[in-house]
Amino acid sequence: MEITIKTDVLATNEQLAQQNKKIFREAGVTAINIMGSPGAGKTTLLERTLERLQGLLKAGVIEGDIYTAKDAERIEAHGVPVVQINTGGACHLDAQMVQKVLPDFKLEQLDLMIIENVGNLVCPVEFNLGEEHKVTVLSIIEGDDKPLKYPLIFKESTAVVLNKVDLLDFCDVNMDNLKRDILSINPDIKIFEISSRLQTGLDAWIKWLLSISKPVS
Numbered sequence: 001m002e003i004t005i006k007t008d009v010l011a012t013n014e015q016l017a018q019q020n021k022k023i024f025r026e027a028g029v030t031a032i033n034i035m036g037s038p039g040a041g042k043t044t045l046l047e048r049t050l051e052r053l054q055g056l057l058k059a060g061v062i063e064g065d066i067y068t069a070k071d072a073e074r075i076e077a078h079g080v081p082v083v084q085i086n087t088g089g090a091c092h093l094d095a096q097m098v099q100k101v102l103p104d105f106k107l108e109q110l111d112l113m114i115i116e117n118v119g120n121l122v123c124p125v126e127f128n129l130g131e132e133h134k135v136t137v138l139s140i141i142e143g144d145d146k147p148l149k150y151p152l153i154f155k156e157s158t159a160v161v162l163n164k165v166d167l168l169d170f171c172d173v174n175m176d177n178l179k180r181d182i183l184s185i186n187p188d189i190k191i192f193e194i195s196s197r198l199q200t201g202l203d204a205w206i207k208w209l210l211s212i213s214k215p216v217s
């Protein structure tokens with residue numbers, strides 16, 4: 001019985017996700033779904049990313065959180081159109097929540113829509129939002145055992161940002177093992193090693209974002 005209900009929920013979500021994908025594509029917008037644990041550094045990475053995309057791409061942001069507009073306020077300070085979704089308890093965004101806020105954007109004026117999902121390494125990956133790419137942000141201090149413990153998010157992601165590499169000397173993470181395990185789950189995944197705090201490693205990440213998006217003409 002429970003399995004049947006879950007299947008229905010996911011089937012409905014998938015239909016709405018396909019509608020969102022069509023809306024994004026018709027507007028010429030590349031949408032990405034950023035996922036990762038609470039505090040992995042998703043919003044910090046977005047802030048540094050938006051600064052660097054100025055003049056190269058027009059980006060919009062959808063922020064997902066259980067409560068508060070704190071992340072949207074951080075993004076708004078960068079002069080980028082942003083809408084905060086509060087799930088009111090749900091541990092992930094779903095396609096319906098995203099669809100409801102799309103009219104708040106002038107999509108035809110955007111090239112890239114970055115959706116920051118609710119901080120969670122498990123649930124968000126089950127719910128497509130209509131994005132072209134899923135991206136996982138894993139801060140290295142979470143531990144090099146995480147890919148094998150939470151494989152689905154790495155399997156479904158096009159790219160993974162290994163954030164907080166500035167803290168490498170302060171934890172026992174083995175970067176070689178970490179990258180080996182990620183690639184064993186998803187051999188095609190792109191890996192970016194970044195410190196959003198010190199702003200290192202961002203060039204390759206920005207280059208990749210430009211490669212998947214339609215630049216401003």
Ligand SMILES: Nc1nc2c(ncn2[C@@H]2O[C@H](COP(=O)(O)OP(=O)(O)OP(=O)(O)O)[C@@H](O)[C@H]2O)c(=O)[nH]1
Nearest residue numbers: 037038039040041042043044119163164195196197
């Ligand atoms: N040392 C270090 N700290 C970082 C880095 N990136 C982010 N942080 C810090 O990590 C904390 C969490 O960062 P956020 O960007 O809010 O993380 P988040 O993933 O958006 O968190 P949620 O939205 O709550 O899931 C903040 O104190 C950041 O300053 C980094 O590269 N290095």
Ligand SMILES: [Mg+2]
Nearest residue numbers: 042043071116
């Ligand atoms: Mg955040």
